[in-house]
Amino acid sequence: MFESAELGHKIDKKTYEAELPALREALLDAQYELVEKRGFQVVIIVSGVNGGGRRESVRLLNEWLDARHIDTHGMGEPSDEERDRPPMWRFWRNLPPKGRMAIFQGSWYSQALIDRVYGKTKIADLEEAMERNIRFEEMLADEGALILKFWFHLSKKNQEKRLKSLEKDPLTRWRVTERDWQHVKLYDRFYKTASQALRMTSTAHAPWYIIEGTDERYRGLTLGKIVLEALRKRLELTQPPVRPLANMPSLPRVDQQNLLRALDLTLALPKKEYEKKLEAYQGRLALLTREPEFRNLSVVAVFEGFDAAGKGGAIRRIISALDARMYQIIPTAAPTDEERAHPYLWRFWRHIPRRGRLAIFDRSWYGRVLVERIEGFCSEYDWMRAYNEINDFEAQLVEHRIVLVKFWLAISKDEQLRRFQAREQTGFKHYKITAEDWRNREKWEDYEQAVCDMVDRTSTEIAPWTLVEAEDKNHARIKVLKTLCERIEAAL
Amino acid sequence: MFESAELGHKIDKKTYEAELPALREALLDAQYELVEKRGFQVVIIVSGVNGGGRRESVRLLNEWLDARHIDTHGMGEPSDEERDRPPMWRFWRNLPPKGRMAIFQGSWYSQALIDRVYGKTKIADLEEAMERNIRFEEMLADEGALILKFWFHLSKKNQEKRLKSLEKDPLTRWRVTERDWQHVKLYDRFYKTASQALRMTSTAHAPWYIIEGTDERYRGLTLGKIVLEALRKRLELTQPPVRPLANMPSLPRVDQQNLLRALDLTLALPKKEYEKKLEAYQGRLALLTREPEFRNLSVVAVFEGFDAAGKGGAIRRIISALDARMYQIIPTAAPTDEERAHPYLWRFWRHIPRRGRLAIFDRSWYGRVLVERIEGFCSEYDWMRAYNEINDFEAQLVEHRIVLVKFWLAISKDEQLRRFQAREQTGFKHYKITAEDWRNREKWEDYEQAVCDMVDRTSTEIAPWTLVEAEDKNHARIKVLKTLCERIEAAL
Numbered sequence: 011m012f013e014s015a016e017l018g019h020k021i022d023k024k025t026y027e028a029e030l031p032a033l034r035e036a037l038l039d040a041q042y043e044l045v046e047k048r049g050f051q052v053v054i055i056v057s058g059v060n061g062g063g064r065r066e067s068v069r070l071l072n073e074w075l076d077a078r079h080i081d082t083h084g085m086g087e088p089s090d091e092e093r094d095r096p097p098m099w100r101f102w103r104n105l106p107p108k109g110r111m112a113i114f115q116g117s118w119y120s121q122a123l124i125d126r127v128y129g130k131t132k133i134a135d136l137e138e139a140m141e142r143n144i145r146f147e148e149m150l151a152d153e154g155a156l157i158l159k160f161w162f163h164l165s166k167k168n169q170e171k172r173l174k175s176l177e178k179d180p181l182t183r184w185r186v187t188e189r190d191w192q193h194v195k196l197y198d199r200f201y202k203t204a205s206q207a208l209r210m211t212s213t214a215h216a217p218w219y220i221i222e223g224t225d226e227r228y229r230g231l232t233l234g235k236i237v238l239e240a241l242r243k244r245l246e247l248t249q250p251p252v253r254p255l256a257n258m259p260s261l262p263r264v265d266q267q268n269l270l271r272a273l274d275l276t277l278a279l280p281k282k283e284y285e286k287k288l289e290a291y292q293g294r295l296a297l298l299t300r301e302p303e304f305r306n307l308s309v310v311a312v313f314e315g316f317d318a319a320g321k322g323g324a325i326r327r328i329i330s331a332l333d334a335r336m337y338q339i340i341p342t343a344a345p346t347d348e349e350r351a352h353p354y355l356w357r358f359w360r361h362i363p364r365r366g367r368l369a370i371f372d373r374s375w376y377g378r379v380l381v382e383r384i385e386g387f388c389s390e391y392d393w394m395r396a397y398n399e400i401n402d403f404e405a406q407l408v409e410h411r412i413v414l415v416k417f418w419l420a421i422s423k424d425e426q427l428r429r430f431q432a433r434e435q436t437g438f439k440h441y442k443i444t445a446e447d448w449r450n451r452e453k454w455e456d457y458e459q460a461v462c463d464m465v466d467r468t469s470t471e472i473a474p475w476t477l478v479e480a481e482d483k484n485h486a487r488i489k490v491l492k493t494l495c496e497r498i499e500a501a502l
Numbered sequence: 503m504f505e506s507a508e509l510g511h512k513i514d515k516k517t518y519e520a521e522l523p524a525l526r527e528a529l530l531d532a533q534y535e536l537v538e539k540r541g542f543q544v545v546i547i548v549s550g551v552n553g554g555g556r557r558e559s560v561r562l563l564n565e566w567l568d569a570r571h572i573d574t575h576g577m578g579e580p581s582d583e584e585r586d587r588p589p590m591w592r593f594w595r596n597l598p599p600k601g602r603m604a605i606f607q608g609s610w611y612s613q614a615l616i617d618r619v620y621g622k623t624k625i626a627d628l629e630e631a632m633e634r635n636i637r638f639e640e641m642l643a644d645e646g647a648l649i650l651k652f653w654f655h656l657s658k659k660n661q662e663k664r665l666k667s668l669e670k671d672p673l674t675r676w677r678v679t680e681r682d683w684q685h686v687k688l689y690d691r692f693y694k695t696a697s698q699a700l701r702m703t704s705t706a707h708a709p710w711y712i713i714e715g716t717d718e719r720y721r722g723l724t725l726g727k728i729v730l731e732a733l734r735k736r737l738e739l740t741q742p743p744v745r746p747l748a749n750m751p752s753l754p755r756v757d758q759q760n761l762l763r764a765l766d767l768t769l770a771l772p773k774k775e776y777e778k779k780l781e782a783y784q785g786r787l788a789l790l791t792r793e794p795e796f797r798n799l800s801v802v803a804v805f806e807g808f809d810a811a812g813k814g815g816a817i818r819r820i821i822s823a824l825d826a827r828m829y830q831i832i833p834t835a836a837p838t839d840e841e842r843a844h845p846y847l848w849r850f851w852r853h854i855p856r857r858g859r860l861a862i863f864d865r866s867w868y869g870r871v872l873v874e875r876i877e878g879f880c881s882e883y884d885w886m887r888a889y890n891e892i893n894d895f896e897a898q899l900v901e902h903r904i905v906l907v908k909f910w911l912a913i914s915k916d917e918q919l920r921r922f923q924a925r926e927q928t929g930f931k932h933y934k935i936t937a938e939d940w941r942n943r944e945k946w947e948d949y950e951q952a953v954c955d956m957v958d959r960t961s962t963e964i965a966p967w968t969l970v971e972a973e974d975k976n977h978a979r980i981k982v983l984k985t986l987c988e989r990i991e992a993a994l
Contacts, residue, residue, distance in 0.1 A: 065825065065826075068826045068827070069822070069825075069826055071826075072821060072822075072826045073818070073821075073822055076814070077817070077818070077821055077826075077831050078814070078817070078831045078832075078833040078864050079833065080831075081830060082826035082827050082829075082830075083827065084825075084827030084828075086827075089581065089582050089583045090581050090582045090583070091581045091582075091583050113826070115826075115827060181785075184792065293673075300676065322568070322570070325569070325570070326565070326569070329564060329565075329569055330561070330564075330565055333557065333561075333576075334557075334560045334561055334563075334564045334569075334574035334605070334607075335560070335574050335575065335576030335578075335607060336576075337574075338573060338574075339569050339570045339572075340570075341570040341571065346838070346839050346840050347838050347839045347840075348838050348839075348840050372570050
């Protein structure tokens with residue numbers, strides 16, 4: 011992995027100074043095209059061994075390019091707001107919008123590498139972490155981001171030399187810490203671990219660039235040229251890069267059976283029983299959220315369902331059991347322009363709750379595989395990959411002790427018609443049935459298919475779907491409350 | 503202040519139940535109009551004495567209205583990210599966008615009231631805090647927000663009764679804490695303090711509504727009716743409410759003197775001297791930002807100046823002395839739609855740096871009194887009030903140990919022409935001079951006037967403007983660096 015980066019690459023001053031002006035001008039030109047077109051964002055990872063020139067490289071990029079359109083993230087200790095969320099949250103919140111560039115010195119690789127070098131984790135843990143990084147970057151790339159990963163390498167001998175020379179100079183002495191020398195001792199372990207990690211995660215869409223860090227000029231010129239070429243190649247594409255799609259057929263519908271039709275929509279609760287149960291479950295929920303241990307977990311509840319399936323009503327029954335300061339309801343409407351400038355899941359990540367709180371999504375990230383699929387708002391490839399992206403996303407939530415509950419509220423096509431008609435007859439503006447509602451209704455069978463695919467592909471052991479027979483509102487509401495209570499109880 | 507709220511207001515069940523359905527329907531109707539039109543946001547403060555029904559009132563609002571379009575903020579202990587910024591930052595970050603409603607249970611009043619009741623502060627401190635609240639709310643109102651402030655009151659006798667009855671019921675016992683009883687003892691102090699605070703801050707644009715909290719039905723109905731009427735009155739306005747403007751003249755220009763013309767633009771630094779000083783100041787800046795004490799403050803640097811005055815070049819000279827992880831440069835371009843949906847200063851508040859970091863604004867909130875004034879992007883009233891709003895904003899920064907440095911880079915009209923022409927002759931895309939640049943140039947004298955007004959009105963003792971003679975770039979860059987170093991030094 012590091013062989014070519016131990017050859018003693020060097021550039022003499024004359025060559026460097028001769029090449030630099032054109033390189034810098036070209037870099038700026040490319041960056042301004044990026045800023046102007048806002049077609050994609052650039053995510054740069056700067057990592058490598060101590061003394062390999064990470065800090066200097068980040069500085070160079072900020073100097074050569076226009077730093078006003080770059081954010082540099084040191085990613086030191088996480089804040090308490092960050093610790094309250096899954097580890098990737100802090101990277102998501104710092105993802106740049108289209109047209110901007112973010113440099114991460116300290117990335118989604120750092121912790122896993124360090125843990126392994128210090129022997130805190132097993133090789134299998136490292137592998138798992140790297141698998142996740144691959145999938146994360148694949149998603150970023152598919153969402154249009156240009157990802158550049160740099161690794162600055164030094165041979166063991168050169169690292170020692172470098173640290174010693176830094177220590178000698180009174181101006182740079184402060185940069186060499188106890189920990190750096192400790193790392194020198196761990197060089198071989200670090201070498202091996204990094205080499206494994208880099209090999210695993212050097213992919214077609216996000217390869218590692220390993221640069222020998224000994225010679226400042228060689229290092230800088232190489233870095234600059236890679237950034238320039240990557241920018242240029244990407245800017246010259248007239249269309250975003252799309253990975254070839256296998257174009258596999260969906261599971262054909264050969265009979266009339268499907269998950270939704272298999273539901274018993276006759277399930278109902280008489281009013282009296284409903285009211286009794288409602289009070290009981292609301293009380294139980296209220297008590298659960300007041301348990302001291304509840305402060306160490308959080309809840310994400312997702313509501314999906316056909317129009318008029320009763321999502322709003324079910325949500326209202328939940329929140330009336332809760333202190334309003336504990337929850338946030340996120341109505342998923344059209345994305346804002348800031349949201350559109352980020353990868354698809356960004357607008358949901360930003361609402362992941364802190365510990366001790368609940369986030370209730372009225373429609374959610376599943377829009378990708380439902381309305382966006384059916385209406386052609388995204389390509390087939392986009393929604394096909396979304397299943398795995400969503401599973402990865404949800405796995406992170408669950409691992410961070412977030413109770414994730416997902417409800418599909420199922421009604422029949424006839425019941426929807428009845429509710430539409432009833433709504434049209436009420437005076438309430440908010441019950442206005444729009445032309446869009448009627449249009450969606452025409453695609454009922456397509457939606458049914460999409461829902462079944464969704465459940466099949468995203469109902470995992472850790473984040474199962476709860477299909478709720480919602481023909482009878484009473485039954486639906488109680489089932490929702492009961493499920494929520496049981497899931498929280500299990501987590502406590 | 504509280505006289506009418508100790509009369510023993512009561513509503514019988516029958517009246518309540520007769521009135522409720524129409525009220526709820528009307529509330530929902532109004533809210534949906536708000537959501538649809540997105541003409542303004544609603545900021546609701548819910549406060550008052552313990553046991554007065556704050557929690558229940560917040561719940562009612564979330565139940566009667568559609569909670570999907572409401573955010574409720576408990577504002578408990580600030581997070582470390584919040585503690586790193588001025589106290590108002592956490593309220594700014596939670597201000598709702600147009601079309602949404604935010605309920606603050608715990609507001610910009612809480613801390614000042616508590617501190618005073620506990621005797622930690624003097625009456626003068628309370629008064630000062632209330633003055634600030636008035637100005638903050640005035641600004642919110644001028645930016646279009648509808649502000650509703652509720653105070654739920656109980657007489658001393660009724661408060662004791664209420665707490666006792668809460669304690670009796672096993673379901674509500676947990677809600678009564680040691681602190682609540684402590685507060686009962688402080689009732690008289692609390693009464694007096696609240697009464698002073700409320701009197702001071704009950705203004706035409708944001709009056710307090712004091713509601714007797716003893717009877718649940720009376721309390722709820724009153725609250726609902728106020729919210730409804732306020733919403734309706736506001737929705738019915740065809741134009742946003744504008745305060746009458748005195749329409750005072752500006753200081754007339756009776757001679758040719760002004761601040762900018764008084765600058766000595768012949769000041770220049772020969773190259774050799776420049777390079778020596780550049781290195782010295784950059785080194786000094788680098789060392790200053792590495793002082794341990796620097797971690798307890800932060801820096802906000804503002805760059806304003808005519809087009810081509812050299813803002814970018816000056817910023818580059820600063821950042822090349824810094825670790826890229828320490829700073830962020832914020833290029834102030836057109837606001838995003840999320841930014842446009844919030845009060846004007848929101849998009850700057852969101853970039854206020856954490857401790858130990860620098861934020862460099864390439865153009866800033868001063869756009870309001872420069873380009874927006876000249877181009878008519880906002881009304882005269884908007885930019886006239888901006889001076890004070892900016893002074894308030896900056897005072898908060900400085901009080902929070904943020905080193906605030908503001909630079910106006912001054913060049914002559916002739917020099918600008920020379921730079922425009924030179925830029926047009928370079929091949930660099932980023933130096934493209936646009937039609938807009940030429941248009942701005944035509945309004946040179948108007949801008950000059952606006953700059954002088956800006957400096958006169960916002961150069962305060964704590965946040966002075968530094969006028970930089972920028973005809974010679976070397977001189978300008980050194981003056982900027984020197985000023986920045988000195989200001990940081992003074993703060994350390």
